[in-house]
Structures are given as C-alpha cells and as structure tokens.
Amino acid sequence: MTALDQSAKPTRVRYMIIxxxxxxxxxxxxxxxxxSIAGTAVQHDLGISSISLGYIFSAFGWAYVIGQIPGGALLDRFGSKKVYLGSILAWSLCTFSQGFASWMAPASAVIALFILRFMLGIAESPSxxxxxxIVAAWFPDRERGTATAIFNSAQYAALIFFAPLMGWVTERYSWHYVFFIMGTLGVLAGLSFYKIVHAPHSHPRINKQEFDYLTEGGALTQLDKKGGSDTRVKASWFVIRQLLTNRMLCGIYIGQYCITALTYFFATWFPIYLVKERGMSITEAGFGAAAPAICGVAGGILGGILSDRLIKRGNSVSVSRKTPFVIGMLLSVAVLLCNFTESETLVLVFMALAFFGKGLAALGWAIIADAAPRQVTGLSGGIFNAIGNIAGIVTPIGIGYIVQKTGSFDLALVFVAAHSVLAMFSYLVIVGPIRRFTLRLPDGSIARATTPSAASPRTVHA
Known part of the structure; x- marks a missing residue:
C-alpha cells in the first residue's frame, strides 16, 4: 500500500514532534x-548579597532579550532545525560550565557565573x-492552541521533574553537580532532536494523509522549504517598525511582558522565598516548588484545550484566546494572599492557584502565531519574546532590591500581582480583535502570501 491510497489512515507524526x-x-x-535552586548554597559559599544574586539571575535576561531579534531572523533565514540544534548544544555547554565556578575565588566565581548566565541567555534565545x-508548521489552526500550551507548560514541568532532583543534589553533594547533570541531559536531548525533528515536507515518517490534513487546516507546512509558498521578506528596520507600532501587536507584547514577569518570579526567587521567608530546607523548597508547578501544567494544557474548543464551536479567535488569558491572570492575583497567612500549607495552596492561573493564560505563543505575518514568523516571535523577556531583567533585580531594602517578600508579591492586573488591562483594552497582521513592503505594496502548497512531502509512508 502506498501513501497515494486515500484509504490509508493518516500518520500522527506531529504528536511525536510536540x-x-x-x-x-x-x-x-x-x-x-x-x-534559583542552587542560589541559597551559592550565596552561602560565595558570601554574596541578595542584590548580587539578583544581578546574576538577570544576566540571563539581558542576553535573552538581546538575542531574540537576531535569533528570530536566523530562524527565518536558515530554518528551525539548524538554528535550534545549535542553540540546544550551546546552552547545554554553558550550563555544564557553570559547575566549575565553585572552584574559583568568590569574586572570580561571581564574574564567571554572570558571564556564563549571559551566554546561556544568548544560546537559548532562539528556542x-x-x-x-515548528508548531506553526506541524499543527493546523484548530490544534495550535493545545500544541502551544503543551510546550509552554514545560516551564512548570521543569520544576516538577527537576526542582526536587536539583534540591536533593545540592544538599547531598554540592551545587556545582546540578550544572553538570543538567548540561549532560541537554546534550542528550539535542541528539534526540537531530534524529526526530524534520520539517513536514521532508519528514521520513509522515504520509500524504497527515500532510494534506496539516496543509488544509492552515499549518505552514512549507515554512522551511526553499521556494516555499510564502513571499520571502528580509528582516529590516522597515519591517521591524511595522511590528513595533501596530496597536494589536503592542498589546500582545505588553501582555507577554507581564506574564513573563510572573514566570521569572517563579523561576528565580520563588524557591528562595520558600527558604528565607517560610523557613523550608533547600530540599523542602525543591518539593514545595514542584507542587504548585503541577497546577501550572494542568492550567496550561487546560487553557490550550479550552481555547481550541472555543474556536471549534465557531467563536472568534479573539474570544477564544482572550477568555482563558483574562481568567488566568485574574486567578494569578492569588499570589497576594500569601502575605496574609503564616501557614506553609496555605502558601503552597495560594501559589498553586497562581501557577494554575498563569498556566491557563499562557497562550501568548499561540496568539502571536495567529497574528504574525506569515513571511516573518521567526522575526515576529523574536520581537514578541524579546519584549516579554525584558521582565527577565527587571523582575530579578527589582525583587532583589525590594527584599534587600525591606527585609521581606511582602512588597515583592505585590509587585508580581500588579503585573497580572496590567496584563488583563492590555488584553481587554489595547489588543482589540486578534487577526493576521499584513506587512507593507518599501514600495507601498502589501506582502502577500499565496495559497499554501498542497504538494506532497518528499518521503511518505502508508
């Protein structure tokens, strides 16, 4: 039986990809x-202040922001696989190298950690x-929200699967082993990526039925194919200016900045909050961080499913994407309730509710895939992620100063909750209808995308 047999069942390669x-x-x-897990031990061994630790945290954010637009442009020029593979191997090397800082003099170690965290940010910027x-290429419109929610929920899964492990390794052995273990795992994952991930038009396991299903459903199956269906538009200031001045896109950027501020609180200061403010051990903080993260995964996947279901029922993209976002941001304000209890259990409950809400709202990547011009999906995603991750600079440093000056995390939690309120305002007032943005070319014409090609993939199987 060949792939041309229309009775053949479609393959499900896209599920392996996601x-x-x-x-x-x-x-x-x-x-x-x-x-963030090793931070308390690093502070103790190197004798550094909360402000210094905040700057070490922020080094990643500075570089991650700087690398977004170049990273997005590289993706559009060289394709997802080559750039992503290089990114994975580079960030794994940077992670592994941080473990050697423990054998340096304290002052040199701080500088080395800052530099390596900065390089980590550059390396991860295209990810x-x-x-x-890849999701835009492999998933039709009606499945894209769920697919995006799945990969986006991995930020919480990282705390579930690795925070307890890293906390235990730090206490049982030493903090530098955390970096050695994670760097090695990254290299192994990169090798798996190289073997498994290909563009839809060249994947050896996809058959014609699945390929046609993707193409007809709006997946950009020819995205990385030379001579593909969409008109190529080179990255330029003329294009970037359009992406930075459109009201809808600006509202989406603000929302992403705000939700990313919550991400960086949970990824940097949250475990330290549990240790310093709530008196947990490092191992307890690792498990404590994992518990609310489970709710984040649940919220993230539920948000994607809810959004896609609303689309399937005939609701507009705006209603389908905004509804989970606004409800989720409202729930994330629960982080403030931690200031009104001494119970460690209630703290974890309130943080779990905030994690769940943040997960429910984490549809930004699906939204930018819906709104970005087809010709510059990488560049659009880079700008979106660059603006969002400015929060990775502001949040760690801002919370570091708040904690250092007040001796408490109370105002830090107010700072975090304020971002949830601003995110709701942005989506309800600024964004307006969510629809595909159309670029204009320097000659005044509109950059048009032709009808996606229905050409069969290079290699297909029944």
Missing part, C-alpha cells in the same frame, strides 16, 4: 532554574521562537 518539544523545553527551563515556528 512530545519532543515538551521534553526540550522542560530541560530548557530547568537550565534557567538551576541558579521559543523555534518552538512556535
């Missing part, structure tokens, strides 16, 4: 969170735009 993206993104976020690009 499964691997979930694993990769889990390791990606665990590598970012290594310092989420690449995830979004």
């Amino acid at each position: 499964g691997l993206l979930f694993v990769l993104t889990t390791i990606n976020y665990a590598d970012r969170a290594t310092m 989420f735009p690449a995830n979004a690009r």
Whole structure:
C-alpha cells in the first residue's frame, strides 16, 4: 500500500514532534532554574548579597532579550532545525560550565557565573521562537492552541521533574553537580532532536494523509522549504517598525511582558522565598516548588484545550484566546494572599492557584502565531519574546532590591500581582480583535502570501 491510497489512515507524526518539544523545553527551563535552586548554597559559599544574586539571575535576561531579534531572523533565514540544534548544544555547554565556578575565588566565581548566565541567555534565545515556528508548521489552526500550551507548560514541568532532583543534589553533594547533570541531559536531548525533528515536507515518517490534513487546516507546512509558498521578506528596520507600532501587536507584547514577569518570579526567587521567608530546607523548597508547578501544567494544557474548543464551536479567535488569558491572570492575583497567612500549607495552596492561573493564560505563543505575518514568523516571535523577556531583567533585580531594602517578600508579591492586573488591562483594552497582521513592503505594496502548497512531502509512508 502506498501513501497515494486515500484509504490509508493518516500518520500522527506531529504528536511525536510536540512530545519532543515538551521534553526540550522542560530541560530548557530547568537550565534557567538551576541558579534559583542552587542560589541559597551559592550565596552561602560565595558570601554574596541578595542584590548580587539578583544581578546574576538577570544576566540571563539581558542576553535573552538581546538575542531574540537576531535569533528570530536566523530562524527565518536558515530554518528551525539548524538554528535550534545549535542553540540546544550551546546552552547545554554553558550550563555544564557553570559547575566549575565553585572552584574559583568568590569574586572570580561571581564574574564567571554572570558571564556564563549571559551566554546561556544568548544560546537559548532562539528556542521559543523555534518552538512556535515548528508548531506553526506541524499543527493546523484548530490544534495550535493545545500544541502551544503543551510546550509552554514545560516551564512548570521543569520544576516538577527537576526542582526536587536539583534540591536533593545540592544538599547531598554540592551545587556545582546540578550544572553538570543538567548540561549532560541537554546534550542528550539535542541528539534526540537531530534524529526526530524534520520539517513536514521532508519528514521520513509522515504520509500524504497527515500532510494534506496539516496543509488544509492552515499549518505552514512549507515554512522551511526553499521556494516555499510564502513571499520571502528580509528582516529590516522597515519591517521591524511595522511590528513595533501596530496597536494589536503592542498589546500582545505588553501582555507577554507581564506574564513573563510572573514566570521569572517563579523561576528565580520563588524557591528562595520558600527558604528565607517560610523557613523550608533547600530540599523542602525543591518539593514545595514542584507542587504548585503541577497546577501550572494542568492550567496550561487546560487553557490550550479550552481555547481550541472555543474556536471549534465557531467563536472568534479573539474570544477564544482572550477568555482563558483574562481568567488566568485574574486567578494569578492569588499570589497576594500569601502575605496574609503564616501557614506553609496555605502558601503552597495560594501559589498553586497562581501557577494554575498563569498556566491557563499562557497562550501568548499561540496568539502571536495567529497574528504574525506569515513571511516573518521567526522575526515576529523574536520581537514578541524579546519584549516579554525584558521582565527577565527587571523582575530579578527589582525583587532583589525590594527584599534587600525591606527585609521581606511582602512588597515583592505585590509587585508580581500588579503585573497580572496590567496584563488583563492590555488584553481587554489595547489588543482589540486578534487577526493576521499584513506587512507593507518599501514600495507601498502589501506582502502577500499565496495559497499554501498542497504538494506532497518528499518521503511518505502508508
């Protein structure tokens, strides 16, 4: 039987693709969170202040922001696979190398950690735009919200699977082993990526039925194919200016900045909050961070499913994407309730509710895939992620100063909750209808995308 036999069942290669993206993104976020788990031990061994630790945390954010637009442009030029593979191997090396800082003099170790965290940010910068690009190529419109929610929920899975492990390794052995273990896992994941992930038009396991299903459903199956269906538009200031001045996109950027502020609180200061403010051990904090993260995964997947179901029932993209976002941001304000209890159990309950809400709202990558011009999906994702991750600079440093000056996390939690309120305002007032943005070319014409090609993939199987 050949792939041309229309009775053949479609393959399900896209599920294998999203499964691997979930694993990769889990390791990606665990590598970012290594310092938050090891941070208390690092402070003790190196004798550094909360402000200094905040700057070490922020080094990743500075570089991650700087690398977004170049990373997005590289994705559009060279394709998702080549750029993403290089990113995985580079960030794994940077993670592994941080373990050697423990054998340096304290002052040198602080500088080395800052530099390596900065390099980690550069290396990881193409990762989420690449995830979004791969999902746009492999999933039709009506499945994209769920697929995006799956890889996005990996940020919580990182805390579930790796926070307890990293906490135990730190207490049982030493904090530098955390970096050695995570760096090694990253290299192994990169090898798996190389073997499994290909573009739809060239994947050896996809058959014609699945390929046609993707193409007819709006998946950008020809995205990385030379001579593909969409008009190529080179990255330029003329294009970037359009992406930065559109009201809808600006509202989406603000929302992403706000939700990313919550992400960086949970990925940097949250375990330290549990240790310093709530008196938990490092191991207890690792397990304590994992418990609410389970709710984050549940919220993330539920948000994607709810959004896609609303679309299938005939609701507009705006209603389908905004509804989970606004409800989720409202629930995330529960982080403030931690200031009004001394119970460790209630703290974890309130944090779990906030995690769940943040997960429910984490549809930004699906939204930018819905709104970005087809010709510059990588660049659009890079700008979106760059603006969002400015929060990775502001949040760790801001909370570091708040904690250092007040001796408490109370105002830090107010700072975090305020971002949830601003995110709701942005989506309800600024964004307006969510629809595909159309670029204009320098000659004044509109950059048009032709009808997606229905050409069969290079190799197909029944």
